[in-house]
Amino acid sequence: MGDLLREIEAQIAGAKTAAAKQNVGIIRELGDGVARIEGLTDAMLNEMIDLGNGVTGLVLNLEETEVGVVILGDYTKLKEGGEARTTGKLLQVPVGKGLLGRVVNVLGEPVDGKGPIKSDKTYPVEKTAPGIIRRRSVGQPVQTGIMPIDAMIPIGRGQRELIIGDRATGKTTICIDTMISQARLNKAAEAGGEKDFRPLYCIYVAIGQKQSTIARVISILEEAGAMPYTIVVASSASDSAANQYLAPFAGAAMGEWFMDNGMDALIVYDDLTKQAVAYRQVSLLLKRPSGREAFPGDVFYLHSRLLERAARVGEKYGNGSLTAMPIIETQAGDVSAYIPTNVISITDGQIFLETDLFYQGVRPAINVGISVSRVGSAAQVKAMKQVAGKLKGELAQFRELAAFAQFGSDLDAKTQAQIDRGKRIVEIFKQPQYNPIPVEIQVVVIWAVQNGYLDQVPVARVKEFQNKLTEYFTTRQVELLAKIRKEKAISDALKAELKTAVDAFKQTWTDEKATPEKAEAAKAQK
Amino acid sequence: MKINKRAQREAKQLFRLCLVNGLLDENHVRQVVRRVVAADHRDCRAILSQFGRLVKLELARHTATIESATLVPPDLRAAIEAGLTRRYGPGLTTTFIERPALIGGMRIQVGSDVFDGSVRAGLAALEKRF
Numbered sequence: 047m048g049d050l051l052r053e054i055e056a057q058i059a060g061a062k063t064a065a066a067k068q069n070v071g072i073i074r075e076l077g078d079g080v081a082r083i084e085g086l087t088d089a090m091l092n093e094m095i096d097l098g099n100g101v102t103g104l105v106l107n108l109e110e111t112e113v114g115v116v117i118l119g120d121y122t123k124l125k126e127g128g129e130a131r132t133t134g135k136l137l138q139v140p141v142g143k144g145l146l147g148r149v150v151n152v153l154g155e156p157v158d159g160k161g162p163i164k165s166d167k168t169y170p171v172e173k174t175a176p177g178i179i180r181r182r183s184v185g186q187p188v189q190t191g192i193m194p195i196d197a198m199i200p201i202g203r204g205q206r207e208l209i210i211g212d213r214a215t216g217k218t219t220i221c222i223d224t225m226i227s228q229a230r231l232n233k234a235a236e237a238g239g240e241k242d243f244r245p246l247y248c249i250y251v252a253i254g255q256k257q258s259t260i261a262r263v264i265s266i267l268e269e270a271g272a273m274p275y276t277i278v279v280a281s282s283a284s285d286s287a288a289n290q291y292l293a294p295f296a297g298a299a300m301g302e303w304f305m306d307n308g309m310d311a312l313i314v315y316d317d318l319t320k321q322a323v324a325y326r327q328v329s330l331l332l333k334r335p336s337g338r339e340a341f342p343g344d345v346f347y348l349h350s351r352l353l354e355r356a357a358r359v360g361e362k363y364g365n366g367s368l369t370a371m372p373i374i375e376t377q378a379g380d381v382s383a384y385i386p387t388n389v390i391s392i393t394d395g396q397i398f399l400e401t402d403l404f405y406q407g408v409r410p411a412i413n414v415g416i417s418v419s420r421v422g423s424a425a426q427v428k429a430m431k432q433v434a435g436k437l438k439g440e441l442a443q444f445r446e447l448a449a450f451a452q453f454g455s456d457l458d459a460k461t462q463a464q465i466d467r468g469k470r471i472v473e474i475f476k477q478p479q480y481n482p483i484p485v486e487i488q489v490v491v492i493w494a495v496q497n498g499y500l501d502q503v504p505v506a507r508v509k510e511f512q513n514k515l516t517e518y519f520t521t522r523q524v525e526l527l528a529k530i531r532k533e534k535a536i537s538d539a540l541k542a543e544l545k546t547a548v549d550a551f552k553q554t555w556t557d558e559k560a561t562p563e564k565a566e567a568a569k570a571q572k
Numbered sequence: 573m574k575i576n577k578r579a580q581r582e583a584k585q586l587f588r589l590c591l592v593n594g595l596l597d598e599n600h601v602r603q604v605v606r607r608v609v610a611a612d613h614r615d616c617r618a619i620l621s622q623f624g625r626l627v628k629l630e631l632a633r634h635t636a637t638i639e640s641a642t643l644v645p646p647d648l649r650a651a652i653e654a655g656l657t658r659r660y661g662p663g664l665t666t667t668f669i670e671r672p673a674l675i676g677g678m679r680i681q682v683g684s685d686v687f688d689g690s691v692r693a694g695l696a697a698l699e700k701r702f
Binding site: 065 | 632684687688689693
C-alpha cells in the first residue's frame with residue numbers, strides 16, 4: 047500500500063502545474079479517412095495530431111488557413127467541430143530485436159495476440175536516407191536459395207532488387223523462399239557457432255493484401271521456422287488507405303534500426319503497386335493535383351525516398367545494411383506502365399516473372415533474358431561465379447537457337463549440343479516453392495551440368511538426377527560441401543575432389559539405370 | 573456550398589484589400605461586402621462565403637478569450653491584457669467569460685494558441701497519466 051501511495055504521489059508531482067502552450071484547431075471537414083482542420087497554425091508536416099477519443103492523425107497538407115490530415119485510427123469516433131491539437135511528435139514506430147517473430151500494424155502495435163512488444167526505442171517513420179559519405183558498395187551476398195537468382199541475378203546486401211510480374215506468377219514465393227533461406231543460414235550459423243557470420247533479419251511488409259493471404263504467409267514462415275528472424279508489418283486490404291501508404295515506411299524504419307546498429311536486414315515490400323494506389327487515394331481526398339493515371343505528381347518521390355533508405359553503410363558507420371526487395375504487379379505483362387517504369391528506374395535491378403513460363407512449368411518463372419542485377423555480381427560467392435559465369439550467355443544462346451530450330455530439323459552437332467545443354471539448364475533451374483537450396487549444393491549441381499555430367503541424362507530425368515546428386519552429396523560428401531562453403535571458391539584441388547565425387551555418383555547412377563529391376567522400381571516411384 | 577478556385581482567389585484578393593497596417597479594417601470589410609452584393613456577380617455568394625471565412629479566422633487570430641471559474645478582478649484583467657498585448661502585439665480584442673466548469677484557474681485562447689492553467693485541465697492531464 048505504501049508503494050502505491052508513493053507511486054501516486056510521484057505521478058502527481060510529475061503532472062505539470064504550469065499552463066503549457068498548446069496549439070489547437072477545429073475539425074472543419076471529415077470523411078473517407080481524411081480531415082481538414084482549421085487553425086493548428088504551428089502544425090508541422092508529418093506531425094502527429096491528437097484528434098481526441100484516442101484517434102491520431104498525420105499532417106500531410108499545410109495550407110494557408112487549414113491543414114489536411116490523414117486519420118490513422120477509427121474516424122467514426124470523430125465529429126466535425128471537434129477539437130484537434132498538435133503533439134510536437136513525428137509519426138514513430140517501435141524498433142529493435144523485440145519485434146522479431148511478431149506481427150505488427152503500421153503503428154508498430156502487435157496484432158498477433160502475443161502480448162505487448164518489448165521495445166524501448168522508436169524511430170520516425172519518415173527518415174532521410176543515408177548520404178553518400180555513409181555508404182559503401184555492395185560486397186556481401188544475400189543467398190536467396192533460388193538457383194537461377196543466386197547463379198545469374200545475384201543480390202547483394204544493401205541492394206534494391208525489384209520483383210516484377212503479373213498476378214499469380216510467384217513474386218511473393220520468391221521473397222518467402224529468400225526469407226526461409228536466411229532463417230536456415232542464421233540457424234546453421236548459430237548452431238555452428240560461426241563468429242564471423244552476419245545474420246540477416248527479415249521484414250515482410252504486406253500492403254493491401256487479403257487477411258487470409260497474410261495469414262498464409264505467416265503460417266508458411268512459422269512452419270519453416272523463419273518467424274524468429276522475421277518481422278511482419280501487416281496493412282491489409284481492410285485497413286485505411288493512409289495505413290497502406292504508411293506501412294512500407296514503418297517497415298523501413300524497423301529495418302533501419304538493424305542497419306544503424308551494424309546488423310543486416312532484408313525488407314520485402316509486398317507490393318508497391320498497392321501502396322501507390324493507396325497514396326493516390328489519399329492524395330485525391332486531400333485534393334492534391336493529379337497527374338498521369340491520376341497519381342499525384344510526387345509518386346516517384348514516394349518510391350524513391352522509400353527505396354533510397356536501403357543501403358550498405360561503411361565500416362565507420364557500423365557496417366550494417368538494409369536490402370530491399372520491392373514487388374510490383376503488372377497488368378498483362380505491361381512493364382511500361384507508370385509505376386513499374388518508375389520503380390524499375392529506382393532499383394538496382396529487376397527479376398521478371400512471366401505467366402507463360404509459369405504455365406509451361408518453369409517455376410520460378412523467371413525470364414532470365416530480361417532480368418538483371420546491376421550491383422549484385424560484385425557480391426556473388428567466387429565459387430558460384432566460377433561455375434555460373436557463362437550460364438546467362440548459354441541460356442540466351444539456347445533460347446535463340448531453340449526459336450530458330452523450330453523451323454527446321456537439320457541441325458549441326460554443335461547447335462544440337464547447345465540446345466541439349468540449354469534444355470538441361472532450364473530443367474535444373476526448376477525448383478519447388480519454399481525449398482531454398484544451399485549455395486554449396488547449387489555450386490555442385492551447376493558444376494556437374496557445366497562439365498557435361500548431365501549431357502547423357504534424358505531431359506525428363508534431369509530433375510531426378512539432380513535430386514539424387516543432392517542426396518548423395520548431403521549424405522556422403524558432407525565434408526566436401528563444407529569445404530566449398532568455407533573456401534567459397536573452387537581451387538584445383540577442390541575441383542579434383544569434386545570430379546572424383548561426381549564421377550562416383552555418376553557410376554552409381556549408371557549402374558542403377560543398368561539394373562532392370564532398379565530401373566523398373568525407379569520408374570514406378572516416379 | 574462548393575467554392576471554386578476562382579472564387580477563393582477573388583475572396584483572398586478582397587480580403588487583402590481590407591488590411592490596413594496588417595490589421596483588418598471594419599469599414600473596408602463593410603464596403604467590400606456592399607460592393608460585391610451590388611455587382612451581382614455570378615459567384616457572389618461563393619466569394620462572400622469564402623471572404624466571411626477569412627474574416628472570421630482573422631478575427632479569431634486577434635481575439636483573446638479568457639475563461640475563468642470566477643469573475644476576474646479588474647486589476648488582474650488589466651495585467652492579463654497587458655501581457656497578451658506584449659506577446660501578440662496591438663489590436664487584440666479581449667473577451668472575459670465566466671465558466672465554473674473549469675473549477676479553478678484560467679484558460680486563455682488566442683487564435684489557435686491555448687494556455688490552459690485550469691484545474692479541470694490539470695485533472696484531465698492527471699487522468700491521462702494514470
